[in-house]
Amino acid sequence: QKEVEQDPGPLSVPEGAIVSLNCTYSNSAFQYFMWYRQYSRKGPELLMYTYSSGNKEDGRFTAQVDKSSKYISLFIRDSQPSDSATYLCAMSEDGQAGTALIFGKGTTLSVSS
Amino acid sequence: DSGVTQTPKHLITATGQRVTLRCSPRSGDLSVYWYQQSLDQGLQFLIQYYNGEERAKGNILERFSAQQFPDLHSELNLSSLELGDSALYFCASSPSRERGEQYFGPGTRLTVT
Numbered sequence: 001q002k003e004v005e006q007d008p009g010p011l012s013v014p015e016g017a018i019v020s021l022n023c024t025y026s027n028s029a030f031q032y033f034m035w036y037r038q039y040s041r042k043g044p045e046l047l048m049y050t051y052s053s054g055n056k057e058d059g060r061f062t063a064q065v066d067k068s069s070k071y072i073s074l075f076i077r078d079s080q081p082s083d084s085a086t087y088l089c090a091m092s093e094d095g096q097a098g099t100a101l102i103f104g105k106g107t108t109l110s111v112s113s
Numbered sequence: 114d115s116g117v118t119q120t121p122k123h124l125i126t127a128t129g130q131r132v133t134l135r136c137s138p139r140s141g142d143l144s145v146y147w148y149q150q151s152l153d154q155g156l157q158f159l160i161q162y163y164n165g166e167e168r169a170k171g172n173i174l175e176r177f178s179a180q181q182f183p184d185l186h187s188e189l190n191l192s193s194l195e196l197g198d199s200a201l202y203f204c205a206s207s208p209s210r211e212r213g214e215q216y217f218g219p220g221t222r223l224t225v226t
Binding site: 032034036041042043044045046049088090099100101102103104105106 | 115117144146148155156157158161169171201203205207209214215216217218219220222
């Protein structure tokens, strides 16, 4: 079993739709949870950063972490064509031994106008 | 723009050669990370430095080495290159030694022929 599982998609939605992206993980020591957006051949861009469980909202984006289920989600409201990209979940343990990010393989999202 | 810079953008070299990739972290960030992204493996952590000292090591090959200099820029050295080393190499920096929040540079695309 991989440490972080993420459905690669592709996911295709019409403009204005609500998008739900998810990851599951197996390592209960993960404390920090992130979502990155990556456009083709570009560097990953940090979208959301969450420590431990709970919800966090930033504009059209909402991140949820459920540590009891080892499940994290990213919701995108009112999706736009410019949201078309690959979304990567990432997580890391407490930093005593360094903070390597463990990434999911990414979900490719396409938003059509 | 994350504030992390990487040079060069592209590198094309032959098998058996050695190359050096360079990274400058965001102003004030002491932690630098190197990641490799290939189509089949996704984003994989290689190594972390904090204020000049190696902090954590991932699946970094013995042919690869890195260092962080007093001005906090970092270099990743890849030697005895093989075709399978062709990938995108990303540098990331973080304001904290322990927290997972990382900001990625634009990457260096390495092609080994």
